[in-house]
Amino acid sequence: MSYGLFRLIELFIAALIISFITSQGGISGAYLLLPIQSYILNTVNPVISSTNLLYNLISIPLSIHAYIRERRIAMPFALILIMGASAGTVVGTWLREHYLTDGYAFSCFMGFVLFSLAAELILNSLFVRQIHTYESVIRCSRDGSSLVIITNKGNAYRVNTALLVIITVLVGIVSGAYGIGGASILSPILIGPMGLPTYIISGPTLVVTLVVSLIGILSYTYLGYPPDIINGLSIGLGGMIGIYLGTITQRRLSERFIKLIVAAVTIIMSLCSMLYVSRI
Numbered sequence: 001m002s003y004g005l006f007r008l009i010e011l012f013i014a015a016l017i018i019s020f021i022t023s024q025g026g027i028s029g030a031y032l033l034l035p036i037q038s039y040i041l042n043t044v045n046p047v048i049s050s051t052n053l054l055y056n057l058i059s060i061p062l063s064i065h066a067y068i069r070e071r072r073i074a075m076p077f078a079l080i081l082i083m084g085a086s087a088g089t090v091v092g093t094w095l096r097e098h099y100l101t102d103g104y105a106f107s108c109f110m111g112f113v114l115f116s117l118a119a120e121l122i123l124n125s126l127f128v129r130q131i132h133t134y135e136s137v138i139r140c141s142r143d144g145s146s147l148v149i150i151t152n153k154g155n156a157y158r159v160n161t162a163l164l165v166i167i168t169v170l171v172g173i174v175s176g177a178y179g180i181g182g183a184s185i186l187s188p189i190l191i192g193p194m195g196l197p198t199y200i201i202s203g204p205t206l207v208v209t210l211v212v213s214l215i216g217i218l219s220y221t222y223l224g225y226p227p228d229i230i231n232g233l234s235i236g237l238g239g240m241i242g243i244y245l246g247t248i249t250q251r252r253l254s255e256r257f258i259k260l261i262v263a264a265v266t267i268i269m270s271l272c273s274m275l276y277v278s279r280i
Contacts, residue, residue, distance in 0.1 A: 011040060011238070015055065019238070024247075029184075029243075033055060034179050038107070044103045046225040053214075053216040054232035063246070067247065077204050080165060084167070085168040086172065088171060088172020088175070089212050092174060094219070111270060145161055159196070172212065176216055199251075
């Protein structure tokens with residue numbers, strides 16, 4: 001891969017802008033950076049998937065620190081997400097190496113994932129009517145087969161533990177094959193069908209993304225596709241700045257506006273990805 005200065009600057013700026021927008025919905029933005037990497041570097045080699053995961057490792061820790069400081073990470077909830085997604089990621093990386101190395105096949109898969117995410121985000125924005133205001137987590141408690149998250153406003157959000165594990169395993173498989181941490185797929189599910197507020201799920205999904213990305217990098221490296229360090233540093237540093245700024249500004253924006261802007265960006269990228277596929 002070329003390490004031309006112009007390409008590195010392109011990757012840095014793209015990562016900064018995308019991560020600033022998507023991080024406000026609890027998403028690192030890696031799912032949008034993969035097609036950008038593919039376009040700028042003109043490749044669909046599995047190395048771009050592992051490099052995408054390196055982006056998460058570099059860009060996310062600073063924002064997680066901010067979420068912890070603001071008491072917005074329910075760790076028992078995050079641990080459940082990690083268990084399922086980690087197992088699925090190992091399977092996903094194996095599928096990528098064995099069935100999705102072909103340029104056309106992976107580009108079709110990439111377009112399908114982006115289009116599905118765009119549709120999911122739009123449906124959430126249009127049909128989920130309950131709008132939440134800013135909240136922080138006070139504590140988590142177990143109630144039978146459910147986990148209950150208590151916030152500073154006295155609201156209690158209940159999630160079924162077994163269902164959550166099943167969902168995260170499936171999310172891990174798709175995200176491992178794609179080269180993302182899974183927050184982009186998981187967040188709309190948690191916000192929509194499960195009815196959790198953006199302010200509560202953003203921190204835990206970024207924690208999951210960080211852990212799953214490390215597992216994914218180790219899996220890809222074992223399979224012979226280690227990340228490209230230079231490109232990874234470029235998008236990672238851009239993402240670190242963008243995600244941190246997004247973490248700060250999130251509380252000043254309405255939940256519906258956050259959903260709509262993330263959906264709009266995803267639609268644009270899904271259309272661009274499909275155009276890219278048509279030219280292969």
